[in-house]
Amino acid sequence: MNKTFKKTLKQKKYNYGFYTKVKSKTFPLGLNSMIIKRLSKIKNEPKWMTKLRLKSYYHWKNNKKYPEWANLKYKKLNFNKISYFSGIKNKKDKKIIKTFDKLGLPIKNNKKTISIDYVFDSISINTTYNKILKKHGIIFCSISEAIIKYQKLIKKYLGSVVPYYDNFYSSLNTAVFSDGSFCYIPKGIKCPIDLSTYFRINNGKIGQFERTLIIVDEGGSVSYLEGCTAPIRQNNQLHAAVVELIALKNSKIKYSTVQNWYPGDKHGKGGIYNFVTKRGICKKKSKISWIQVETGSSVTWKYPSCILEGDNSIGEFRSISLSKNYQQIDTGSKMIHIGKNTSSLIISKGISTNYSKNTYRGLVKICKSAKNSKNYTQCDSLLIGNKCSTYTYPNIISMNKTSKIEHESTISKVEDEQIFYCNQRGISKDKAMSIIVSGFSYNIINKLPLEFALEAKELLKIELENSVG
């Protein structure tokens, strides 16, 4: 990379880094069974839920094995220095409304034709467009509300895809999750508008434990979007989410994420630790598509996966991750083929700049029963500058002879030649870089719902404009 290029190495401003001063009830730091009981009580949860939380907590406590296999380097978390709940006292506080206005997501007079569930720290503030949804029998509310109102569904499905004993963070999450979204699409209903949850971490010492459960009954379909931001802080904060998708026979789920948590400053100080377990189960002839745009967090650990249990089911994963400064991203997907004629697609694109580290980690497992199944995986990495790095760890297992697996992988560098060519046409360096990056991410971005696509494009553009190194 030439010298003039390095001159443009500036820190991009994180536009969502403000803090909202509101009165809230925050738990003391630390985790014990009392805290969990108190959390459950505040939420008026039924007894079985409290029991499940405690069971998970003891499992977590007794089998505490910190996951260290990922290609990430960071200071170990001290789980006793985190507060596990922070709920604002007045949900109708004008400051909250202003906060979301400032984030470009007004609660009132929302012109976007999507239903949004607003999660602020540990609790859900408001869900919009409820009336239209109710007309179709669609349930879309906070998970806390669902635990009380729709116990039958929750009991049947919560933890059915990601059980509490699945991994370190799923145990922790099941024990202390505070809020998130719940969605149920009844039989044969195609959700007429996009559903969305917007997560905001505001409080400085709090860990956010999001729990989302989406169930689409036979023949139904839904498109769900998830967005996230947090204030700028010196210390690292934890966001450990569990998302479960259940796609019953002939149904379709499209789950899009634009993750823009505070990524830390240019020296790698501060930022969100984003440890997420996302998994969906596909019954017969159903389809789950994961689409993610990852630009935030100082550390990301995330593998949206599909269990293709039903025959002829389809799983898709499309990802674009952009890392800069000292960000570390370890992401990818797992596709477990169980049913016959199942197919899966993985397209992962990573862009690394500055000193960042971008890893793809994936598993494609075709079980003996999954006859005539197929997978196609494509991993492309783009390196900008010469201090960043990219890694690919694909794991492919096929247990039958009738299935087909393809894996393609490329690593490229933005070449000075490309930049010079654009320059020669009167295009500035920054603009040239964003042209090349947007070309690279083209076939992910164009799969996003329109409104999100524009946002993601903007995000990738702004992020790069001044952070080229």
Added chain:
Amino acid sequence: MLKIKNLYSSINNTLIIKNLNLKIKNGEIHILMGPNGSGKSTLSYIITGKPKYKINKGEIIFCKKKINELSPDKISKLGIFLSFQNPIEIDGITMFNFLKILKKKNNFKKLYKLCKILNIDKKDLYRFFNLGFSGGEKKKNEILQMLILKPKFIILDEIDSGLDIDTIKYLFKIIKIYLKNNPKCSLLIITHNTSIIKYIIPNKVHIIYNGSIILSGNSELIYKIEKIGYNGLIKKKYNDKK
């Protein structure tokens, strides 16, 4: 229009252009020739401000303005256009989108019209930039961009390499029309192919060797090269000196 005075330039501390002088007046056509590795393309990169090249001494003046230290995008905006020998490809960006960045006023109608002039299939506008294009298509794309940007000074780097006769002829026809419509525009053609004379008649021909222009003359010079080759010319020159 363009004046290069006592230019010394290096890449990775190796001197590649030595004491080069060149003057191109408004509306003139110059041909720069020389054997492989003599510094032809290098000179085009230096004029257009490619960052790798360092100017150690001398200056480049364009329209009375010193451009040595300008960034390549600024040099381009002054009206200097380089048609690349090997144009790059950009995945995921359509021709149309790229051309729209060049000039915001570009709409479908205008682009279709230009495509028609250049014999470019309209559908090509929706293909990714140069991706999978043939050599001829890439060069046509260069000229298309030239027509869009309307430069004052054009450098054609090996526009004729790898093209069939019909395409070369056609491209030069269009370039000539452009020059006719823009009589002040100057042209510098870089090539090692003497048959260039069939397509365009230059005001001046220069021979570059080992980083400096060793001979300048009119189109007669091209016939000489054809007869005795670069080596013959170079030898002759040094013998004359003795």
